[in-house]
Amino acid sequence: MKGKILAVFILFSTIYGMACTDQPEPQNVDVQIISGENFGFCVGPCYRALNLNTSDTYLELEVRTRDSRGSDLADTMIYTDMFSMAELEALKEAIPDLETFFALEEVYGCPDCADGGSEFIEINDGLKTHRVTFEYGSSVKEIESIIELLRQKRQELIEKYEVY
Incomplete structure (x- = not known):
């Protein structure tokens, strides 16, 4: 009887031990991406960002404008x-x-120095978020x-919606 109990214990211990081993997690291909441009000293549409998720064909272009007094977010359009x-x-x-x-x-470099403007790409994989400017x-x-692909799509939408 003790032998059968020992055998069952060893069997369950082995199965449990195998289930708890570290398995490499597959890379999550469903990511959120924001690609944008920003100008610090500007009037009009000073911030434009393309927001998308790789699991969806829909995307958003967010445009924030500044008025002549320099008020941030005078208007935001999506x-x-x-x-x-x-x-x-x-x-x-x-x-x-x-x-x-x-x-x-x-x-990288000196983004928005002397109002030369900046661009950025931000990726969120569900666990981490990182932005490169x-x-x-x-x-x-x-x-x-x-960068080139998203810049081209952002420019296409800026022209389509006449966001200047």
Whole structure:
């Protein structure tokens, strides 16, 4: 009888021990991305950001304006649009390895110095959020392809909604 109890105990201990081993978690491909541009000393639309989630074809362009007195957020507009399936697939391919992205510096160059403007990309994978800010019109080598893709889409929507 003691032998059977010992055998059952060993069997359950083995099964329990195997279930508790560390398994590498798969990389979460459903991420939230915000890509934008900002100008510190400006009148009109001084902040524009493209907000999207890689699991959805919908995206938003947020535009914040400043009035002639320099009041922040004189107006905020949200424009909703869609990615085509081809654009969404291209975006997913352009997303950098998240470990590489999260290891990037937070600031490159001198963004918004002498009102040269700044651009940024922020990625939230559900566990962490990281923002990379750089000079307007420039790029960051490790994430160049996603910068170009999102910049192009943002500009397309700015022109579509005549947000100048």
